[in-house]
Amino acid sequence: MVRGVDLDVGPGELFALLGTNGAGKTTTMEMMLGHRRPAEGTIRVLGHDPLRDRRRLAAHVGVVLQESGCSPELTVAETVRLWLRLRGQHAVARTVQALIEELDLNSRADVPVRQLSGGERRRLDLAVALCGDPPLLLLDEPTSGLDPQSRARTWRVLRDRVNRGVTILLTTHYLEEAEVAASHVAIMNAGTVAVAGTVPQVRGAGTLAEAFDRVAACPTTERGTR
Structure with a gap:
């Protein structure tokens, strides 16, 4: 259950939503995707109501959920090709190869999804989210289960998209990575946003991890300025 969540993510930002397990991050993300109906309040994604306009938003929002939605029987290349066509992408063969290489999956292109490792x-999942070059990415733990090298590559891909003007809202448990990559962060605790703002505003004189620990220890932490 979440309550009183007030987030404003601007164009071209990488916004990291942080919190312990059960803090409300995934629930908040599900409401933004139109998978849950809020009891009250207003949600707008690219100017649309995600519940009423899910089909309209689908072509403009790339999504990574905690559970993969890829068919286990398709190969990596077939999966990316399918999603590119669903997004109306042309020059498919060239784009499939580019996305597979960008996520370091070229050696696994012809391997069925069921045979892939978790990482x-x-x-x-991220390659699929990038299909069609959506202007907004909503990513729930996109680096979960990745080894350090793969996490570094994933963050390079995300920073590249931000440099192209893509807006990214993601959840993560890797605080040190969010501290480096994100422009704004919010830390949730017990279903509320305890503090939010730019990374320097939230971390104060310490580190983001120290700010996270303060929030976890004090449910009444005051909210930031944004």
Whole structure:
């Protein structure tokens, strides 16, 4: 259950939503995707109501959920090709290869999804989210289960998209990575946003991890300025 969540993510930002398990991050993300109906309040994604306009938003929002939605019987290349066509992408063969290489899956292109490791599936999830060059990415734990090298590659891909003007809202448990990559962060605790703002505003004189620990220890932490 979440309550009083007030987030404003601007164009071209990488916004990291942080919190312990059960803090409300995934629930908040599900409401933004139109998978849950809020009891009250207003949600707008690219100016649309995600519940009423899910079909209209689908072509403009790339999504990574905690559970992969890729068919286990398709190969990596077939999966990316399918999603590109669903998104109306042309020059498919060239784009499939580019996405597979970008996520370091070229050696696994002809391997069925069911045979991929957990980390490889996570990279495929991101490749699918990037199909069609959506202007907004909503990513729930996109680096979960990745080894350090794969996490570094994933963050390079995300920073590249931000440099192209893509807006990204993601959840993560890797605080040190969010501290480096994100422009704004919010830390949730017990279903509320305890503090939010730019990374320097939230971390104060310490680190983001120290701010996270303060929030976890004090449910009444005051909210930030944004």
